[in-house]
Amino acid sequence: xxxxxxxxxxxxxxxxxxxxxxxxxxxxxxxxxxxxxxxxxxxxxxxxxxxxxxxxxxxxxxxxxxxxxxxxxxxxxxxxxxxxxxxxxxxxxxxxxxxxxxxxxxxxxxxxxxxxxxxxxxxxxxxxxxxxxxxxxxxxxxxxxxxxxxxxxxxxxxxxxxxxxxxxxxxxxxxxxxxxxxxxxxxxxxxxxxxxxxxxxxxxxxxxxxxxxxxxxxxxxxxxxxxxxxxxxxxxxxxxxxxxxxxxxxxxxxxxxxxxxxxxxxxxxxxxxxxxxxxxxxxxxxxxxxxxxxxxxxxxxxxxxxxxx
Amino acid sequence: xxxxxxxxxxxxxxxxxxxxxxxxxxxxxxxxxxxxxxxxxxxxxxxxxxxxxxxxxxxxxxxxxxxxxxxxxxxxxxxxxxxxxxxxxxxxxxxxxxxxxxxxxxxxxxxxxxxxxxxxxxxxxxxxxxxxxxxxxxxxxxxxxxxxxxxxxxxxxxxxxxxxxxxxxxxxxxxxxxxxxxxxxxxxxxxxxxxxxxxxxxxxxxxxxxxxxxxxxxxxxxxxxxxxxxxxxxxxxxxxxxxxxxxxxxxxxxxxxxxxxxxxxxxxxxxxxxxxxxxxxxxxxxxxxxxxxxxxxxxxxxxxxxxxx
Numbered sequence: 001x002x003x004x005x006x007x008x009x010x011x012x013x014x015x016x017x018x019x020x021x022x023x024x025x026x027x028x029x030x031x032x033x034x035x036x037x038x039x040x041x042x043x044x045x046x047x048x049x050x051x052x053x054x055x056x057x058x059x060x061x062x063x064x065x066x067x068x069x070x071x072x073x074x075x076x077x078x079x080x081x082x083x084x085x086x087x088x089x090x091x092x093x094x095x096x097x098x099x100x101x102x103x104x105x106x107x108x109x110x111x112x113x114x115x116x117x118x119x120x121x122x123x124x125x126x127x128x129x130x131x132x133x134x135x136x137x138x139x140x141x142x143x144x145x146x147x148x149x150x151x152x153x154x155x156x157x158x159x160x161x162x163x164x165x166x167x168x169x170x171x172x173x174x175x176x177x178x179x180x181x182x183x184x185x186x187x188x189x190x191x192x193x194x195x196x197x198x199x200x201x202x203x204x205x206x207x208x209x210x211x212x213x214x215x216x217x218x219x220x221x222x223x224x225x226x227x228x229x230x231x232x233x234x235x236x237x238x239x240x241x242x243x244x245x246x247x248x249x250x251x252x253x254x255x256x257x258x259x260x261x262x263x264x265x266x267x268x269x270x271x272x273x274x275x276x277x278x279x280x281x282x283x284x285x286x287x288x289x290x291x292x293x294x295x296x297x298x299x300x301x302x303x304x305x306x307x308x309x
Numbered sequence: 310x311x312x313x314x315x316x317x318x319x320x321x322x323x324x325x326x327x328x329x330x331x332x333x334x335x336x337x338x339x340x341x342x343x344x345x346x347x348x349x350x351x352x353x354x355x356x357x358x359x360x361x362x363x364x365x366x367x368x369x370x371x372x373x374x375x376x377x378x379x380x381x382x383x384x385x386x387x388x389x390x391x392x393x394x395x396x397x398x399x400x401x402x403x404x405x406x407x408x409x410x411x412x413x414x415x416x417x418x419x420x421x422x423x424x425x426x427x428x429x430x431x432x433x434x435x436x437x438x439x440x441x442x443x444x445x446x447x448x449x450x451x452x453x454x455x456x457x458x459x460x461x462x463x464x465x466x467x468x469x470x471x472x473x474x475x476x477x478x479x480x481x482x483x484x485x486x487x488x489x490x491x492x493x494x495x496x497x498x499x500x501x502x503x504x505x506x507x508x509x510x511x512x513x514x515x516x517x518x519x520x521x522x523x524x525x526x527x528x529x530x531x532x533x534x535x536x537x538x539x540x541x542x543x544x545x546x547x548x549x550x551x552x553x554x555x556x557x558x559x560x561x562x563x564x565x566x567x568x569x570x571x572x573x574x575x576x577x578x579x580x581x582x583x584x585x586x587x588x589x590x591x592x593x594x595x596x597x598x599x600x601x602x603x604x605x606x607x608x609x610x611x612x613x614x615x616x617x618x
Contacts, residue, residue: 103442106414116618127618132565133412133536134470135444161443227442256441277605282614296586305591309425309436
């Protein structure tokens with residue numbers, strides 16, 4: 001029952017002068033997604049964004065900007081290379097490709113190092129590792145081209161490991177309902193007014209896309225007992241003192257550890273139960289400052305071994 | 310300059326009625342070692358033990374007991390399978406095979422799961438994971454056969470990650486001498502009366518075997534800046550209140566984090582600078598209680614990203 005909630009993510013901005021990304025249509029994006037070995041499960045749209053829910057993955061497309069996030073052993077880099085065939089390089093304003101540390105990298109179809117070799121054949125970029133090799137870390141590759149982000153252009157990623165408590169127990173049970181999961185996660189309070197599109201996998205696993213105007217949020221849950229992992233990502237402003245999204249999600253899901261990764265925003269983090277172990281801040285030449293925070297539960301975990309044979 | 314200090318270890322006990330393991334001779338062990346893609350660099354012996362220093366690895370052979378510990382992309386399981394051809398299964402009293410979590414498991418020649426599949430074709434064993442999948446952990450496979458260890462049969466492994474300070478700086482420099490490393494590590498105090506056999510690799514890296522009567526200790530150092538790793542292992546008694554080996558080594562090497570793994574002994578751990586994050590205690594059916602402790606530096610690490618392209 002092992003599933004690597006190993007997230008790969010790409011965020012691309014194209015010139016306002018280039019053709020609209022949304023106008024490319026669902027067939028175009030369906031083909032891009034298939035390059036990553038994923039498929040479109042369902043779609044919601046509003047006046048600014050098309051949000052595609054994929055098999056344990058997500059794709060958000062705006063007119064001149066898209067974000068794709070994939071899990072498991074998907075080959076996101078192939079999707080990126082396929083996309084690059086559609087746009088001239090001078091139409092590309094920003095490209096940021098990320099991979100988080102993997103539990104079992106030998107089960108992945110490629111390493112980050114192999115991925116960036118492929119990207120470098122088409123682009124000129126830089127790459128970094130944020131966080132220590134022996135614990136949580138995040139790899140980033142970005143197009144080495146100055147880009148001026150608008151003041152409201154920020155992204156927050158919250159990655160939670162080894163969840164506990166009532167919500168975790170429900171998420172590991174069978175016969176779940178999307179409605180109960182939304183309620184457990186308090187989505188009506190955390191994402192007020194968002195249109196929500198979600199999917200419960202069998203026997204378990206949950207994915208959700210939410211959009212409101214140009215704003216988006218996405219959640220992916222891999223609840224398996226010994227390798228549980230939940231990711232939340234949004235372009236909502238989580239920097240303000242009254243933003244409680246991080247506090248609520250970490251309180252509900254009680255992870256053993258969690259990471260926060262931000263682009264440009266400084267997250268408002270309140271946690272009485274977790275301690276900051278590692279913080280990295282890196283101004284990237286592509287115009288974003290990337291921040292990485294690793295938190296671990298303050299109380300030591302005392303337990304037994306996991307039987308594997 | 311990446312080198313995975315990924316340790317694999319096997320410890321085997323054969324019956325007192327079986328032929329002496331030492332009597333098999335250097336050629337026999339040289340062949341066993343070659344199955345793991347390692348080679349014997351030098352040897353020291355006393356009346357009870359032959360200690361072979363291998364390429365970033367170690368082998369200690371007593372009359373009815375041996376320990377082999379290998380790093381990098383060595384294939385220790387092949388050496389074990391080759392050894393098993395020499396002894397009848399009823400002569401085998403205990404076999405414990407361990408692998409620590411790897412940074413980059415896709416660079417390894419096999420996974421723990423593949424290794425135990427091979428061992429299970431010859432033996433009947435059990436396997437466990439001690440520690441969380443997302444941070445440090447240790448895999449163990451053991452022969453499922455009751456064995457009564459003598460009261461002085463304990464083993465301690467100290468694994469240190471991301472070392473800092475003067476000693477770390479020297480260990481990363483060029484033109485090191487074994488004498489200076491022994492002095493920095495205070496080996497004359499920590500291992501009084503031991504015969505020491507050590508080797509300095511070019512451009513850096515250090516391995517040491519030490520023996521005294523039936524007692525042994527071994528150190529392997531992979532000092533590379535972003536993936537530094539030092540392991541210490543011994544059958545000395547590190548449980549007594551005045552045993553300061555763990556305290557001294559962690560003070561000298563100032564690791565960002567360290568793990569302690571013990572078989573039967575309860576280590577005396579004093580650390581003002583590190584906090585216990587995770588502790589697992591598992592009584593194994595082979596007669597040993599295996600303990601795992603994961604410590605991390607109490608002060609968060611604040612820094613910059615690692616540039617990789």
